Amino acid sequence: MKILSWNCRGLGRREKKCKIRSMIIDRKIDIVLLQETKLSSCTEIDVKALWPKARMDYTYVDSDGNSGGLLCIWDPGTFQLSDCCCNRSFILLSGTILNSFECVLVNVYAPNVVDRRRKLWDTLVRLKSASSKPWCLGGDFNEIRCVGERIGCSRRHRGMLDFNSFIESCELSEVPLLGRKYTWCSAQEGVKWSKLDRFLVNPEWLEVFKLKLWGLPRILSDHCPLILMEEERDWGPRPFRFINAWLLHHQFSTFFEKVWKEARIDGWAGFILQSKLKLLREALRNWNKEVFGDVSAKLKNAKEELNNLDLLAKTRALVDSEKARRNVVNSEVWKLSRKAEWIWLQKARLDWALKGDKNTRYFHVMATSRQSKNGLYSVTVGDRVVEDPGEVKLEVCNHFKKHFSEDWKVRPSLDGVFRSVRNSHDI
Template sequence: MKENRGCVEDCLMKIMSWNVRGLRKPEKRSKIKALVRAKLVDVLMLHETKKLMILLSSPYGPWMIWDLWRNFILLSGILSQSFHCVICNIYAPTDALKRRKLWESLVKLKLSYPNPWCLGGDFNEIRVMSERKGCSRRERGMKDFNNFIESLELIDLNMHGRLFTWCNALDGERWSRIDRFLLDPVWLERYKFKQWGLPRVISDHCPVLLMEDGRDWGPKPFRFINAWTSHPQFKKEVEKVWEEVQIQGWASFRIMIKLKRLRAYLRRWNMEVFGNIDDLLKQAEDELHEWDLKAESRSLLESEVNRRREK
């Protein structure tokens, strides 16, 4: 257990929890950063990173990073200058007896940290059988989990966007809602939160986003697309634009202007040569998400399973 006492200057508005199942691949890290930027996430909870230490920063607020070797990290501090609260990042054991011990430890710890709690993460347990599909029954673990929630007097928000947060790979035969946020009612007096299950993209777990409505999402950032480097004319196009821009002034100023012109050119060049790759990728992810939603509600036909694997 770790504790960090401090004050977060900006009002906490969006918290994301995600079991990413490893962070060694650069493309995974890129996907996570892109999603955090797109959603303007204030606090990020990661699980199963399979790294001893991760150092990340965000212009939107602090990022809380999960350590593989612990079952929870607890932070106690002040949000928005006046909201004294506790944030707890959970990665519960898969063993039911070990989970029970974790619940008992957290209930005891609440006595030392009486401020309103927000718990988020992979609890490796469901509350009711409707939160599981195609999986074995474990009613004892469910009872322990519900007793834990009642002991801390937490609220389990409805999940918007999808029914389940975990799926066993592509076949989609087993589903569970084991990832969630649990909140002290005081949090909901302060923030009008809704809980969203986002599309699965890099893991068998989907990201879970706790957010308020009506925020300004901000401008869309520039993103370098690796596919550009596969085009035989890409390097020449970059060199041409870089050489054409002639600016007087300090070196840092000249570089800033050159990069600004290059970004604008690459956006146009991308549309002309590749089409809108962002839209194509988004379309592919949306199609996979649609297959996920169908598989959550019914068993897919063999032909549908094959089509899903092709996406």
Template sequence: MRFNCVIINVYGPNEVGLRKELWDLLVSLKSKFLGPWCLGGDFNEINIISEQIGCSRRDRGMKDFNDMIEQLELIDMPMLGRKFTWCNSQDRAKWSRLDRFLLSHEWVKNFNFKLWGLPRLLSDYSPIILMEDARHCKPKPFKILNAWLLHPNFLSFAQRCWSRFVLEGWVGFQCFMKFKTQKEALKQWNVEVFGKVENKLKCVEKEAHALDLLAEDRPFLPTEIIRRKEVRGDVWRLSKMLEWIWLQKSRMNWALEGVKNKRFFHITACSRNSRNSLCSIVVNDSMLEDPIEIKAEVEFTEEEISTVIKTRDGNKAPGPDGFNIAFFKKCATSRMKQVMPKIIIEVQSAFLGGRNILDGILIANEIVDGWKRSNKKCLVLNWILKRPMT
């Protein structure tokens, strides 16, 4: 694979002002060297306050450093093996992470890089090495993409797959098997029908541009008017899908509030994927790097699992099956509406469509008033069911 890139070895000056001049120089060079950037070396600056121990605060320099990283749209590669790269080797030890690699997202997309901190021997500095990890742990687990919900055929396909699989057994077993079958069907549907959204978007954008150029030369024919309307709809729908895909991968909520920078979400998703990689663990003072050994050692307590489930948001998957809350809102709600009237008592008045929470109060008042007017004796019970504390 041919990969044109820009590699820069950096040494940051000791003074904050001189470092700021260096950061500004790097930003100005970005427009002249357009390939994917790789910056590595001793930046003499930290990214966050937790990257130092026993040192004086350096808020100004840290802000300038982060501004440079943001302007260059770089990913700060997380370091494995150790936390810091520099120590003053004194009795009152001071630690800092001054050395690092900053990569453009194209690097992370095309290579499986890992940054390791190596043992510090006689020097105050620990060497670092950026190397490609050729290990393949396992295929990525299945997960519902929220962008699927925007496809016009998704809902009907999901309902059809759910309904056509019939088997005997208790309800829990039936649901388990139906979800298992649904998962395999959606994987195949994603490849054959949903496809590569980015490629589809490029095609329809190209066609939309061609239609615009045609409109500049002559009036549209009736069929061309219809086609341009269809293409514009496809551009909007595919753009929205692509935005949702990167929003979900980046785990950011900014797009819901109006920010639609897909490149930003792409960079955030790549950075998150690097941070979440579990490449090694320490067990009984011994480091394990083999994926099979790591999988065998990593165990989660019931309390940890319970905490994760209770604190998840709607975009998280409720279990290892990969079906998130958005899927159930889209597919299960319509099915629940059909059975809800059969399992809810007629006198239930709250939280149901077509019924008002005040109906019960009004009916109770009318009954009491009727008893008063007829001078009948009655007994009124105020029964409050309180949700148990968990």
């Protein structure tokens, strides 16, 4: 699934239609969200000039004079529409993606006036409260979220506060933008930069899809196109990571000490340390699978068993063995819940005291967002952009080999007597 969002600044020119069509073909786009089409009447001929596939569905909003206009095109095999509504600033599509995920897609083109934007946010909040499906909003919001999203902005203003309040009210999370920092540049001056275009989603989207948002080069418009897509590339085995929740297990310290002491390695100190860490890594992986186990699955099973015992207690008095078992399971639920919170807290890297505990969904969303921001998905080598996982790994390896290679045939050495300054009176 790939969704393209772009403020195209008019579809009257043939060059722009050809560019959108080639972009859909090259990037294999399934859903297109266009803003500011400037078309007073959009015909099927106009849509077919953009859409290269045989099957298509579409809906549009006419422009108001020479400004505005929205157009949504999608492959009915990817998105099945069940309902829609619209006005001058948005098109809302309710349906199902890939016949399995019920959701709402919203193509947004926010007004360029603060008061009118606030009315738009209020309208979307009301619609969101009446819908149980998870939302995905993409488009030109004509607003920034913080001062760092605009060059030359030094203070928070009312529109920024309204926008952030709208995002919080709808429980939305922003998909991190990769490839560029700003999405709009003043066409005439070329010195004003802002991040006006984005995608906002409910947590369910991040739980179901591994989303990445790419910003493409700015062409034929003062806005750059955005592509929301699933990460399909295979980057190989995941690196080893120490899980803080392991420390909560009563056997961990004993196991750790035993593995470290039993590892007998001969050689110089650096080699011994490297070999012991390698053995410890493999031992921890096996221990995690065989002893620590899947915390989420264990917690689910424990909760089900506790619930069954509670239901049984409603029908008859529990015997001593069942009462003892309920106490054990109840204690296990608390222990497993704490481990699960530690795991998601570590992944999200958030302040526990500020964000609260037991909010696993919040931690999950923030962890996914952080991983997307920190991920290395492409590198630029000279004038060439490398995106293939194998080539990216090779270029990174070559970079560090070159960076740490020995260029000096003879390294300098320090001679003379070095006196300790620990007891010096001159310091």
